[in-house]
Amino acid sequence: VKQLEGHLGVALFHRSTRAVKLSESGELYYRDCSDLLQKVQDLSLRSQGERSALKGTLRIHVLPGFALGHFSKALTDFRSAYPTIDFEVMVNDRVVDPVKEGLDLVLQIFPPASNSLIERRLFPVRGLFCAAPAYLGGIAEIETPLDLLRHDFACYSYYPWGDKWPLIKGAERFQIALSPVLKTNSVHLLLDFARAGAGIAYLPTMVAAPDLLERRLVHVLPEYSAPPLWLSAVYPASHRSTAKVKLFLDFLRTRFPSEPQWDQALGLPPLEPGPGEE
Numbered sequence: 001v002k003q004l005e006g007h008l009g010v011a012l013f014h015r016s017t018r019a020v021k022l023s024e025s026g027e028l029y030y031r032d033c034s035d036l037l038q039k040v041q042d043l044s045l046r047s048q049g050e051r052s053a054l055k056g057t058l059r060i061h062v063l064p065g066f067a068l069g070h071f072s073k074a075l076t077d078f079r080s081a082y083p084t085i086d087f088e089v090m091v092n093d094r095v096v097d098p099v100k101e102g103l104d105l106v107l108q109i110f111p112p113a114s115n116s117l118i119e120r121r122l123f124p125v126r127g128l129f130c131a132a133p134a135y136l137g138g139i140a141e142i143e144t145p146l147d148l149l150r151h152d153f154a155c156y157s158y159y160p161w162g163d164k165w166p167l168i169k170g171a172e173r174f175q176i177a178l179s180p181v182l183k184t185n186s187v188h189l190l191l192d193f194a195r196a197g198a199g200i201a202y203l204p205t206m207v208a209a210p211d212l213l214e215r216r217l218v219h220v221l222p223e224y225s226a227p228p229l230w231l232s233a234v235y236p237a238s239h240r241s242t243a244k245v246k247l248f249l250d251f252l253r254t255r256f257p258s259e260p261q262w263d264q265a266l267g268l269p270p271l272e273p274g275p276g277e278e
Contacts, residue, residue, distance in 0.1 A: 027116050034238040055084035058244055061098070061106040065125075065187040065207050066231060067091045074255050078248065085244055093158065093185050099236050104245055106234040107252075110158075117234050122252060123260045124228040124271050126205045129220040130212065135197040142200075142220050145176045152199030154182035154190050159226070167224050202226070209262035219266075228271060231256075 005012050012026035022030065062071055067089070075087060090103075097113040098106050112119050129148070142148065145167055155178070165178050182193055187207045194201040194208075194217055203217075211217040233249055259270045 022116070030116060031237055034236070037238060054082055054243055054247065056244065057086045057088055058105065058248060059088045059090075059103045061090045061092075061094075061096055061101065061103050061108070063093055063108055063231065064091050065093075065204050066107060068188060069210075070206060070256075074252070077255075078251050082247070085248075098234065104235060104242070105248065107231060108234060109229040109231055110160075112232075112234045116237060118237055120233045120249065121230045121258075122233060123231055123256050123258050124263075125231050126228045126263060126268065126271075127202050127226055128205060128208060128212070128222075128266075129200055129224070130194050130203045130208050130217045131200045131220050132195055132197040133215070133218055135199065136218055136220070145221060145224055148176075148178060148200060148221075152181045153178055154184070154193045154199060154201040155180045156187060156190065156202070156204075157183045157185045160229075161226070165226055167226060169223050205266060205268070206260065206262050209266055213265060 001012065008025075008029070010025040010029075011023050012029060014021045014023050068091075071089075075089075079085065079087075093108075095108060095110045095113050096103065096106055098104065098117065099114070107122075109125050136142075139151070140147075142151070145165075163177055163179060164175055166173065166175050181199065182190070182201075184190060187204055190201045190203055191207055191211065193199065194203065195211065200220055208217060212219055233252065235245055235249075263270075
């Protein structure tokens with residue numbers, strides 16, 4: 001590495017006793033090298049025949065709220081069309097660097113771990129205040145977010161706004177401090193909390209939609225919501241033209257449009273998708 005830095009005349013890494021990190025010049029050099037390697041791979045694929053390259057294993061990291069209830073059927077359908085592609089799927093809500101973890105693709109709701117990664121937004125992850133009918137039957141009507149302060153409230157641990165919730169009602173924007181009795185990284189635990197009549201939970205629609213449609217849960221404060229997050233596909237720049245990754249990403253975009261079927265079923269208005277980043 002030192003010989004390469006001497007040859008280029010720039011520092012490719014910032015070094016300390018605790019960490020080694022790519023410098024800005026190092027990241028640019030990495031991207032350029034990745035592009036060159038990908039061009040070589042593309043030439044190789046064309047000579048081999050692209051169909052023969054559609055085999056092997058895709059290593060994917062998936063958000064739990066998406067993995068449970070939506071992802072397995074998608075994998076089954078994909079493999080029906082491409083049975084020579086296998087999957088290794090890790091499920092948790094950590095933000096990971098696919099390069100360091102040896103992954104082909106990460107599906108997550110938070111920004112990429114490095115600006116050398118490619119991010120493609122897939123669909124919004126919206127949330128709603130929800131409670132069981134039995135819980136709501138014994139309390140006064142909840143009409144404004146301030147009414148939440150009188151109730152046991154549960155939410156996801158890693159929302160970016162902490163306990164200061166930015167809420168939206170039409171064109172109005174305001175903030176409220178909410179002190180949850182339960183914070184957890186498991187959206188399915190939040191779903192059980194609400195189902196049990198323990199209080200009010202803020203749940204992602206991709207998890208809560210079946211219970212709302214079947215009336216096991218009630219949408220509380222329907223005029224209010226927090227800003228949506230976005231489920232994104234994140235992958236290394238070196239994978240931008242890898243046949244398996246491109247194929248699976250195209251499949252996900254078709255299978256899960258920017259207006260998810262669960263939001264449409266709930267009658268939620270469409271959102272304007274934000275641009276992906278590269």
